[in-house]
Amino acid sequence: MSSNYLDIIRPGINTTFQDKGRDHLYHIGIPFSGAMDNRNYLIANKLVNNNLDSAVIEFAYQGPHIKYSGEKINFAITGDVIFSIKKEDTEIDGNCYQSYQIEDGDEINIISTNKSVYGYLALGGELDLKFQWNSCAINTKANIGSNDGKKLDVGQRINVKKINSNKDIKKTNYINTKIENIRVIKGTNFDYFSEEGKKIFYEREFTVSKLSDRMGMRLEGPKIDNIVNTNIKSEGLIKGVIQVPADGNPIIMLSDHGTIGGYPKIGVVASVDYDRLVQMSPGSKIKFKEINLSDAETLFKLYEMETQNLLSQI
């Protein structure tokens, strides 16, 4: 038995273990999964002196309330998150993007994400988790990954296998920027849509629907009219693909998406904007802006350099 562990007092709405995800499995129907907001996932690990591909706890909207038992350990939370730390008789508000040390009996209460969706809790050490295909990422749809592929539940205990010896407290000043336009590259079925439909797609505003989760983001707004065929022969999907089914409302494929789909693809979200896209909560307004492939590649390179830069400063 491990003497260092977490007890889940309240699991939160959609709390899972995530990491870098798993690849080379699309052909059998298993999506990438992994942390939705990759940059915040990496920063969380760096703040607690973990390897960057370590497992973290991802939560959406309301996070978990956790009680820790064992030797001193560091933790950090990233995203735009409201949380508190309870030690014996005191309770303080916590700040994102800095590490804290907790000890036996302390509690972390993650109240909610603020005008965003996902937040990350990293512990300075290694959680005792089951790996499938080199990843602990939980895919609740296929019940793959750690925790039998299920969300964290009340009363559950998570063992900590190893605590990092480096317990330096770290801090960074990262601020999650909001984005006005989500940049997209024209999809392979762009010409299935009417001239009016294409115009609507690039010029009008859409609203993120409540029916959004790790699999996909549904949008509501003006209908995009299909003039060719509302179905295509089923073919592969990747994250970021924007499909438009017969009802004219776009659906964006996210990290746990089905690997094959039969709806026309009007566009694909540029990789540079993926982390910020997934943070748009239901009710948010979204607008698309077309960019070409070479601009998308350059923008991603810059985004990646910025991420590496942020990490190197921690």
Next chain:
Amino acid sequence: MIKNISNLGDAALYCDFGNEVNKSINSQVIKYFKTIKEKKFEGINNLTPSYNKLIISYDLKKTNFKEVKNYVENINAEDSIDINSKKLEIPVCCHENFSMDIKRLEEILKLSREKILENFLNKEYFCYMTGFIAGMPFLGDLDENMRVQRLETPRVKVPKGSVALTEQFANIYTFESPGGWNILGNTPLDVFDSSKEDKPNLINPGDTVIFKEITLDQYKNYNE
């Protein structure tokens, strides 16, 4: 042969083998899929073969469209790979407990239950692709007189093991999932098993499948 290569977003190649759905085009897709998979090109992180397309996604931190396109264009997949396919028999129980859409099929196809089963069972179907949900095989081709559209409103929960039909294909729901296919029966076999990491899928693209009918009693005793 690949007719055209374009980009799907900034991190995937869209290889188009044509618009038709037939075994010969699909075998080409599978050959390319297996050849590229074998070669392990640095940066390619997923391959998704389907009826007549192959999507190759890559890590934009390691490579880019131009490099991967150049690589794929110079591959010779024609005679390099033996498809190495299997022939499988899948037991299916079509008792009324399982065949949820038999009435709908009888009405639309204007065939009796007996005739529908006769048309469906004991015939060879080719696995074109697997996916949508983990391990789900897309098997074809159904007889011309067996083809129906998806349900207008998909079910929220299709039971695990359901054998279902749509258009020229049959499939098997590898676990409980939403779905809109017409359910004809259920197999007690585990078609997808995530604990077998090296071979989670019972049926793979290129394999041949024959459905053999079993009784409700045989179904119940199958896993004992």
